[in-house]
Amino acid sequence: MALKENSARVKIASTLKKENKDSLDALSSETDIPISKLLDRAIELLLKEYQKK
Template sequence: MAESVLVNRTRFVSSLKNELVPQLNKLSEETRVPKSRLLDEAIEDLLKKYEKKNG
């Protein structure tokens, strides 16, 4: 089976605390926002937070 080509995204592998996974799944289901988009938002917020500290 051929691997899908991502044009506007980069695939990476990571892990989460076990207790965060069901919470992320629930949030994604309730908001109907894909988990990848929720993770984008979380990373953007984290980068802004540390940019202020290091800026």
């Protein structure tokens, strides 16, 4: 699916540990939640954790 120009989403490129990617793929398959949404949630939780400090 192509991103629209006015989309609120942006592309990023990064690398992950293989075991994290495998676990992420498995979680996405089990929950039917797209990986992009899982990553959004993980980043939100991480940012929240660091803002408390």
